[in-house]
Amino acid sequence: MPETRRLLPALHTRSEPVSRERLTERGFDRAMERMLSMQPEDIIAEVKASGIKGRGGAAFPTGIKWAGVHAAAGGTRYVVMNADESELGTFKDRVLLEQDPLGALVGVLIAAHAVRARKAYCYIRGEYREVEQRLAAALTILAECGWVGPDAVDVEIRRGAGAYIAGEETALLNSIEGKRAEPRVKPPFPTNHGLWGAPTLIQNVETMANVAVLFAHDVQWFKECGTPETPGTKLIGLSGYVRHPGVYEVPFGYPMTNIIHDEDLGGGLSGSERLRAILLGGAAGTFMAPEEVEASLLDYGSLSRYGASIGSGALMVFDDTVDLTWVLKKLARFFADESCGQCVPCRIGTRRILELLDQEGLKTRAEDLRELALAMRDASICGLGQTAPVALLSILDRPERQGA
Amino acid sequence: METDKNAVAERVSRLMETVPKDRGQLLPALWRVFEEYQRIGPEMIEAVSNAMNIPYAEVFGVASFYALFDNAAGHRPIYVCTDVLCALKGSEDLLAVGEDAAQGAAVALKESPCLGHCDGAPAMFDGHRTVRNATRASLMAMIRGESHA
Numbered sequence: 001m002p003e004t005r006r007l008l009p010a011l012h013t014r015s016e017p018v019s020r021e022r023l024t025e026r027g028f029d030r031a032m033e034r035m036l037s038m039q040p041e042d043i044i045a046e047v048k049a050s051g052i053k054g055r056g057g058a059a060f061p062t063g064i065k066w067a068g069v070h071a072a073a074g075g076t077r078y079v080v081m082n083a084d085e086s087e088l089g090t091f092k093d094r095v096l097l098e099q100d101p102l103g104a105l106v107g108v109l110i111a112a113h114a115v116r117a118r119k120a121y122c123y124i125r126g127e128y129r130e131v132e133q134r135l136a137a138a139l140t141i142l143a144e145c146g147w148v149g150p151d152a153v154d155v156e157i158r159r160g161a162g163a164y165i166a167g168e169e170t171a172l173l174n175s176i177e178g179k180r181a182e183p184r185v186k187p188p189f190p191t192n193h194g195l196w197g198a199p200t201l202i203q204n205v206e207t208m209a210n211v212a213v214l215f216a217h218d219v220q221w222f223k224e225c226g227t228p229e230t231p232g233t234k235l236i237g238l239s240g241y242v243r244h245p246g247v248y249e250v251p252f253g254y255p256m257t258n259i260i261h262d263e264d265l266g267g268g269l270s271g272s273e274r275l276r277a278i279l280l281g282g283a284a285g286t287f288m289a290p291e292e293v294e295a296s297l298l299d300y301g302s303l304s305r306y307g308a309s310i311g312s313g314a315l316m317v318f319d320d321t322v323d324l325t326w327v328l329k330k331l332a333r334f335f336a337d338e339s340c341g342q343c344v345p346c347r348i349g350t351r352r353i354l355e356l357l358d359q360e361g362l363k364t365r366a367e368d369l370r371e372l373a374l375a376m377r378d379a380s381i382c383g384l385g386q387t388a389p390v391a392l393l394s395i396l397d398r399p400e401r402q403g404a
Numbered sequence: 405m406e407t408d409k410n411a412v413a414e415r416v417s418r419l420m421e422t423v424p425k426d427r428g429q430l431l432p433a434l435w436r437v438f439e440e441y442q443r444i445g446p447e448m449i450e451a452v453s454n455a456m457n458i459p460y461a462e463v464f465g466v467a468s469f470y471a472l473f474d475n476a477a478g479h480r481p482i483y484v485c486t487d488v489l490c491a492l493k494g495s496e497d498l499l500a501v502g503e504d505a506a507q508g509a510a511v512a513l514k515e516s517p518c519l520g521h522c523d524g525a526p527a528m529f530d531g532h533r534t535v536r537n538a539t540r541a542s543l544m545a546m547i548r549g550e551s552h553a
Contacts, residue, residue, distance in 0.1 A: 088487050088518040126472045127483075127519050129532050159435060162471030164517065178430030178458075180469040196428075239489045239522035246523045279488075283518075316489060316522070330488045334517055340469075 001254075002264045004225055004233050007209045008249050009100050017099055018137045023145070027216030028106045032147055035110045035215050043114040044070055047211060049219045051231040056082060056204030057281070057311045057383075059230075059300060062211070065201065068191035069115040072199035079112045079120040079153075080176070080195070080202040081105075083135075084160050084167040086125050087282035088334055089314035092235035093205040095247040097131045100209070101138035105155070107208025109142070110215055112153040115201050120153055123172050125160045132159060164338035168382050169202045171340070182342045183382035206235055206313075226252035227299050234298060234310060240317035241275075243267035256288075256296040256303075260317060271319035278318065281311020283331045284387035286394040287324065307394060328392055329357045335388040346385025349376040353389060362395070370396055409447050415440070416451035425456055434467050442531075443478035472531075475512055482506070482546055483516035483529045484538070490519075495526035495538070502543045509547050 005011065015021035023029045035043060048063025069077060081104060085093040097104060108120050124132050139155055142148040148155050158176055160166050166175045170184035173195050194200020210232060214222045223231040230252040236259055239245045244267040250259060260266040260278075269275055275290045286308035288296070296302050303309055318327065332354040341347045349372055356365050356372075373389030373396075380386045419436045423429050433456060437448050444467045453460040467473050475481050484490075484499045499515060506513040521527035524536025528543060535542050 085520055086518065089489060089522050090518075091520040091522055094520050125520070126470075127516075127529055127534070130534065158431065160470075161431065161435065161438075161473055163469060175431060176428060178427040178466065180466055237522065239525070240492065245525075314522075322492065327488055330491065334487060337517065 001250075001258065001262055003249050004251050005249050006213050006225070006233050007096060007100070007103065007206065007235060008247070017101060018134060018141060020141060020145075022100070022102055023106075023141070026100065026103065026213075028102055028212055029145075031106055031212055031215035032109065032145075035113060040070060040114045040116060043110065046214070046219060047114070050210075050214050050222045052207065052210045052214065052222075053230060054204060055206035055210065055234070055313070057087075057309075059310070062203065062207055065191060065203075066111065066114050068189075069199045069201040072192045074198050076119075076196075076198045077115050077117040078195045078198060078200040079108055079115065079117045080169075080172065080200060081108050081120070081122045081205055081208050082167060082169065082172060082202055083122055083124040083128070083131075083205045084172060085128070085205070085312075086164040086167050087284070087312045087314060088331070089239055089279065089285075089316045090237050090282050090312040091239075092237045092247045092313050094128055094131055095237075096205055096209055096235060097128075097135060101131075101134050102141065103212040104205045104208040105135070105138055105142055105148075106215075107203075107211035108155065109147055109153055110211050111201055111203065111208065115199070117201070118153060120155045121158050121176055121195075122155060123158045123160060123166070123176065125166075126162050132157060163340075164334075165340045165382075165384055168384060171382070172202065173200065180340070182340045183384075185381055227297075229301060230299050235313050236298075237312075237314045238266050238317070239315070241269055241271035241319040241322075242317050243270050250298060252299050253302075254298045256293050256298055259298065259315065260293070266317070269317065269319060272321050274320040276318050276320040276322055277324060279316040279327065279391060280308050280314070282314040283334050284383070284390050285309075285311050285314065285316075287391060287398065288394075289398060307397070324395060325357070325362055328362065328395060329354070331391050332357050335384065339384060339388075343379075343381040343385060345376045345379040346381070346388065349373075349380070349385065350388050353392065357392075366396055409450075412447045413451040413454065416448055417455045420452070420455040423456075427456075427458060430456060430458060430463065430466055434463075434470075434473060438473055438475075441478055442480065443475050444473050445476070445478075477512060479510045479512040480549065481512045481514055481531050482543075483514050483519065483531075484543070485517070485519040485521070485525070485527045485529075486515045487518040489522040490526040493525040498526055498528075498538060498540065498543055501540055502547060505544055505547050511547055511549075513547075 053059040166181035175181040336350040
C-alpha cells in the first residue's frame with residue numbers, strides 16, 4: 001500500500017515548504033480563516049470530535065487537554081510545541097518540520113486561539129539547527145499574513161542545548177523558564193500550572209500538525225482514516241535493517257508487518273533478511289518478537305496485548321545478527337547518561353542497570369534487575385526513570401530472545 | 405588575567421544588550437555567549453551573572469546542565485552519533501579513526517547520543533550542520549573544517 005500522506009505533503013505537492021503558496025496548496029489558509037471565525041469552545045469541540053490523541057507518546061486525548069487549559073483559572077496562558085525530539089530512534093518530527101513546517105505552526109496558532117493564549121513557544125533541540133532555520137522562516141511567512149506577532153499570537157523559538165530530559169514536558173517548561181531542565185512533580189499538571197505557574201498547553205509537533213490538517217478539512221474527513229478508537233494517521237520512523245529506512249505515514253490499524261515489508265514503505269528486511277526483533281517506541285520502548293509483529297496492528301489496543309505501545313513512533317528493526325543484549329547495554333548507557341540526577345531511583349537505578357548488564361547480569365541477576373526495574377517504575381519522578389527499564393523488562397519477559 | 409576578565413565582561417555585556425533581562429532569557433543568553441566563544445567558562449558565567457542579575461551559582465547550574473555547552477577547550481565540536489542505529493552502521497569505528505585524525509587539529513571530537521538521523525546512519529553534527537551517511541572522507545573533511553563535507 002502507498003503511504004497515506006496527510007501530515008506529510010503529498011508527493012505531487014508543487015509549492016516550496018516555506019511559502020505563501022504552500023499555505024494555499026495545503027489548505028492551511030482555509031484552516032486559519034475557518035478557525036478565526038469560530039469560538040474557542042467550538043474549536044475545542046471539533047478537536048474532541050476528531051478523536052486526535054497526543055502523538056508524543058502518551059496518546060492523551062487532545063481535545064480533553066485543550067478543554068482543561070481553557071477551563072483553568074488565570075488570565076495568562078501559554079502554548080508550547082515540543083520539538084525537542086531526542087528519543088533514540090525517533091526522527092519523525094524532524095522530517096515533518098523539514099517537509100511542512102507551516103502545518104505544525106498553524107496547529108500552534110489554532111491551539112493558542114482555543115485556549116486564549118497570546119504567547120507560544122516552539123522548543124526545538126539544539127542539534128536540529130537546519131530545522132530551526134526553517135521554522136524561523138515559516139514564522140516570518142505567518143507574520144506577513146498577520147497571524148503571528150505582538151498583535152496576534154507571539155511565537156518564540158527556543159533552542160535546547162543537548163538534554164534528552166528536556167523533552168519531558170515539565171522539564172521543558174523549566175528549561176524555558178531559564179532553569180535546569182529537571183522535571184517537576186505532577187500534579188499539578190501543566191494544564192493548570194505550567195509556565196510561570198500559568199495554564200499551559202504543551203503538545204508534540206505531530207499533534208499540532210494533525211490539528212492543522214483537521215481544520216483544513218473537517219471531522220468527517222479526518223475520521224476516514226484510522227480506527228474508530230484512534231482516528232487518523234501516524235508517522236513512523238523506520239530504521240535499522242530495512243531496505244528503505246525513513247519516515248512513513250500510515251493509518252492507525254495498519255498491520256505492523258506491512259510497515260516493514262510493503263514496497264512503498266520499508267521495502268522488506270535487509271541485512272540477513274531474518275528478523276530477530278523490533279524495538280517499538282524508542283529507547284523506552286518494547287522489544288517485539290517476529291510472531292508478535294506479525295500478529296499486531298498499529299493501534300494501542302492491538303499492541304498492548306504484547307505490552308507494547310507506539311510511543312514516539314520509532315520502529316527499529318534488528319536482523320538475527322544483532323545481539324539484543326548489546327542493544328540493551330546501549331539503551332542502559334543512554335539512560336544513565338541522560339538521567340537528570342534529580343531523583344534517586346532514576347539516578348542510581350539507571351547506573352546500576354548499566355553495571356549489571358556490563359557484568360552479564362541479564363543471565364545471572366535477572367531477578368535483581370526485575371526488582372530494580374519495578375522500583376524505578378514505581379518511584380521515579382518522571383517518565384524517564386519510570387520507563388527506562390521497559391525495554392529491559394520486555395526482554396526479561398521473553399527469555400528465549402536473549403541469545404545472539 | 406584581569407584584563408582578559410574585563411574584556412570578557414565587556415564583550416558579554418555587549419552581547420546581552422538586546423537580551424531582555426529576565427530569567428526566562430537565560431538559555432538564549434547562554435547560547436549567545438557560546439556562539440561567540442565556543443565555550444562557557446567561569447569568566448563568562450560571571451559576566452552573564454552580572455549582566456542578567458542572576459546569581460553566579462544559578463547561571464553555572466544551568467550552563468553545566470546542557471551537553472552542548474560542555475566544551476571546555478573552546479575547540480570546534482564534532483559530534484559523532486554512537487547510539488544503536490549509528491553504531492550498527494559502524495559509527496564507533498568512524499569515531500576511532502576520527503580521534504587519530506583530530507589530534508593536533510583544533511576540534512573536539514565527541515560521542516553523541518541519538519542525533520535523530522537514524523534513517524541516514526551514521527550521522528554527525530558540527531554544531532551547525534548535520535552530515536548523514538557519514539564516511540571516513542566526510543568526517544576528515546569536517547575535521548579539516550571544509551564547509552561542504
